[in-house]
Structure formats: structure tokens, C-alpha cells
Amino acid sequence: MKFRTMAAISCLSLAATGASAQEVLEMTSSFGKNLPILGTAGVDFVEKINSISEGVEFEHFDPGELVPTLEALDAVSNGSVDASYATAGYWQGKITAASLFAAVPFGPEAGEFLGWMLYDDGAELYQRMYDEAGYNVHVLPCGIIAPETSGWFKNEITSMADLEGLNMRFFGLGAEVMQRLGVSTSLLAGGDIFPALERGAIDATEFSMPRIDARLGFYNIAKFNYFPGWHQPATMFELLVNKDRWNDLDERSQKQIEVACLANITTNYAEGEATNFAAMIENTEQHGVTIKTWPDEMLATFESTWNEVAAELAAEDAYFKEVWDDLQEYREGYKTWGNTIYLPRPR
Template identity: 50%
Template sequence: MKKILSTIAVTASLVTATPAMSLDDLNWDMQSTYPGSLTQLGTLGKVLSERLTAVSGGSINLKFQEPGAIVPALETFDAVASGAVQAGWSTPGYWTGKDTALALFAAVPFGPRASEYIAWMKFGGGNELFDEIYASYGIKSLACAVIAPEASGWFRNEINSVDDLKGLKMRFFGLGAKVMQKLGVSTQLLAGGDIFPALELGTIDATEFSMPAIDLKLGFYQVAKYYYFPGWHQQSTIFELMLNKDEWDALDDQTKAVFETVCDANITYGIAEGEAIQPAAIAELKEKGVNIQQWDPEILDALRVAWLEVVEEEKAANPNFAKVWESLTNFREQYEGWSELGYLK
């Protein structure tokens, strides 16, 4: 009996001493395309980093690197693909130079709200297509945040017609830039930190960037006083955690599950925070003399027509775009029946 009790005691002590989790120990760099101080766009990356460490009990350390700390912001894709850094914090819309289809995983003009967008990604085939495109570049990317609708632009002067847009030089993101080009706007993509100097110096005449709480922090109101809604080009925006695919594939299943679960939690956090912080930001912008405007329906109609032209051109030019667009469109057509029944208008 003494021997049996002794054996049980030893076994119990070994079980107690065994860690509850057996994760891969990771000390990785995560190059961000956004400053860590930038509301939501950067801070959600920092929240992700902190929660990965906390949930893993210190096994997963993903060091948030400010833009330019390892590589410039818009070189993050190549750095992750090559393995120069293990991870990157960004949005797929920055990488349309690699494949225009990636823009459809970031923000879609006249596209879905956050709940519908994530439904397509998780259960409508979006993630599978996302993986397929990124795998060809040696990247695994996880949808890791979604934010509320953006504004559609800051202008120095009031825009009363489509003609008022012609000839403007404007910072614009993603597929929306191609739409604006069709209406006579000259567009360029600038990283967040480069926009205000360009606007102040007159290198650009107008800009869009994000939602009121974020635009407020960047100070665009100091140069341009007309602020337009709704954000037809970005009704919701997906952000991503990019990982070098070889590094990802080498992880055990439990470690992968921690990444996926924390990203899902970050999606919920980002939506809730983004919706909560807008009213105060709008009130402050009004106090600073900003003219909050809504687009004339005729201008929105012109933008919608131009967008459908862009879709047809992109489908013809890129089989990946055509395949992703078909998937998203089919999902949205099916979803519309539920949306009409289930939601108040």
C-alpha cells in the first residue's frame, strides 16, 4: 500500500509540474504599416501583440515594429514574403501592385458592412481564396481586425458636382482610387504619416484616409475644412496579420490556434471600439470648424457607375479578381434575402 501511495504521489507531482500549454516559443518581429500611436489602424496591431503574449503565457512574443523600423511601411509585403521579417501588420489593399484581387479582401466600393464582410470571409469562401492568392507569394495572412465605415474625403473646397472633382490631385486607397480616376481625379497612394505634409505643401489637393476618430488625430482639418460622407469606397475595412508561410507551416496546431483565436477576438474588439469612438470625434471636428457634408445623390450615382466599369475592367485583366468577385457577389446576392427580412431599414 505504501508503494502504491508513493507511486500515486509521484505521478500527481509530475502532472502538476507539467505546463498547461505546450506552445512553440516565438520571438518574432511584426513590421507595421501604421504607427503604433494611430487610433485603431496602429493600436489594434499593438493590442494583437499584447494579447498574443498574454494568452500564450509568454510563449508568443510578436514585437510591434513601427513603420520604417526594419523596412519602410509599403515594403512590408516583400519583407514578410522573403522572410526578412516573420510578420507584418497591414491591410491587403496596400498590395494591389502584387494582385488587384487582394483589394477585395480589404475594402469594396459600395460593398458590405463589417458583419456581412466577415460572414463571407469565414463562411462564404473568402478565406479559402485569400489563402490561395497569398500562398503563391509565400505568405499566410489572417484577417485580424475590421473597422467601421470611413469618411470619403477631405477637400479644400465644397464639391457640388462631378465637374468639381476633375483635375484634383488626391490621396486615395485601393479600388476606390480607380473609381476616382474615371471621374478625372489624379490619385496616389501615400502611407498615413506622409499625407498631412503632402496636403499642407499642396502636393495633393485632397485626401481620404479613414474614419473621423483617426482623421482627427492626423490633423487634416487644419488644411481642408470640407469632410464628406458616406465612405462609399470603404463601408468596412479588413486588416491583416501577415506571416511568412514557411514560418507559419512550421508551427504546431496549438500555436496556430492561438493566433487564429486572438485574431478573431481582435475583430470583435476593433468593431466595438470603432463604433464607440466616432460620435465624440465628429463633435470635436465640428468645434474645429469642419464642414461635415454628405454627397449629393447624383455624385454617388456617378461614383457607382464608374465602380461597375472598374469591376468589368479588373475582371478582364485578372482571373483572380474575377474569381474573388464572383464569390463575393454570389454571397451578397444570397445574403440580401436575409438582410431584407432581418434588419430594420
């Protein structure tokens, strides 16, 4: 009896040692866990890392449970939150170059974007951006989606004049373009958009992909859904970890987090590709949505306006220019491959 008691005590001691050795990181997500594709990506990452790591565990929290969405960067940097799953475009008001690591108008689609990020200079520039801006964070690419829709409108848009005077929720660098074209833009978190549409505070919105937007119910108020998503041909998502917490992790745990993020990029992209067409069909057949394609002349205006915005931002901000020039150099080389290998898509 005495031996069995001592053995039990020994086992409890080992269990306690193992528990104390495991790092538990609290992670705020910018997207609610019930939101498809965006929200499920944060949940999926946590499930991935917790299933393969014995040295670190992540705990997922929805937006607002720890900090509001737009405060996550500061919270991770100062250590009040251990980690964040978000997209760098939310920090554009703090760091001019941030959106270049999230979504670039008329920029790279998912494959090209990942090539720059993982096999060219993107990841190094991404970390340097946070370092030079004084943020105490370690960043990892941790998700990506294909193009979004470019807007839900209450009324049909047939010319640039129809955009003038609209109040619209808009994300990232595309918002700079819309402002030049007479649209008043604001950046609202996902859960705040429908109420703003409903009470008339905004006339239109973009947020994400059809399946995600359907969950938020935009089709109840705005019946015209426009494509293509020129402002976000691909959107990259990030895992931010407080740098002190990151440096305290053993190398194996760090590598496991990196592997989990790479796996998350794959499943995040695949979920979007597999599930959006059904949402588009449901939107049109059950909810009375009209899917519209921007006329070529309007797309040309969006693009020329974006080129003006990019040139001005590069002239104003040295780091934006460095990243922008690097991305443009990469894209120029990529054309040799990208403009040759793919079959043309019929319109």
C-alpha cells in the same frame, strides 16, 4: 549549500530551455502605435497573443522601423520580417484582386464581410491569392472597421466637375473610380499625408475614420469632410506571417494566433463604433469642419463608375473575376437576410 547551488543551476537550465522553445516573431505594422483604432489594433493583437501563448511571442514595430509600409508584403514573403499587420489593399499594385479582401466600393459592410470571410469562401480565396501570386505568407483576417469618411477637401465639392483635376490621396479600388472621374490619385502612407496637404502636393485626401483622421490633423487644412465612405463600407485588416515561420509553429500556437486575431476583430470594430461620433462633434465645434453628404446623383455616378471598373478588372484578371463572382454570389444570397432583418435608418 551544494544542493541549493545544483537546484539553482537546474532552474536556470529549465528557464533557458523554455526561452529557447518560445518563438519570437518580429511584426511590422502599417500603422503607428499612437494612431487610434488602426494603430492600436496592431498593439492590441500583440498584447492578446502574448498574454495567452507560451509557445510564441510577437514583437511590435511601427512603420519604417523594420521596413516601409508598402514593402511589408515582400519583406514577410522573403523572410526578412517575420510578420506584418496591414491591409491587403496596400498590395493592389502587386495583385489585382488584393483589394477585394480589404475594402470593396459599394460592397459589404462589416457583418456581411465577416460572414463571407469566415463562413463562406472568403478565407480560402484569400490564402489562395497569395499562394498563386507566389508569396510565401500565411494570412489571417485580424481586424475590421466600419465605413470611413470618403474625403477631406480644401474646397466644397458640389458637382462632378469640381473633382476634375484634383490631386488626391486615395486607397484601393476606389482610387480606380476617382481616376475615371478626372482625379489624379496617389497612395500615401498615413504619416506622409499631412505634409503633402500642407505643401500643396495634394488637394484632398481620404484615409480613415474621423477619430483617426483627426489625429493626423487633416482639419487644419481641409475643412470639408464628406460622407458616406462609399469606397470603404468596411475595411478588413490582415496578419501576414512568413509561411516557413508559420509552419514551424506547433498547432497550439497557430490556434492561439487565430483566436487572438478573432478577438482583435471584435475590439477593433468596437473601438471604431464607440469613439468616432465624439471626434465628429469636436471636428465641427472646435475645428470648423463642415460635414457634407454626397448628393444622391453623385453617389449614383460613383457607383456606376465602380461597376464599370469592376467589370473591366474581371475581364483582365482571371483571379479577380473568380473572387468577384464568388463575392457577388454570396451577396445576392445575403440580400434575403440583410434587406429584411434591419430597421431602415433615417437620413
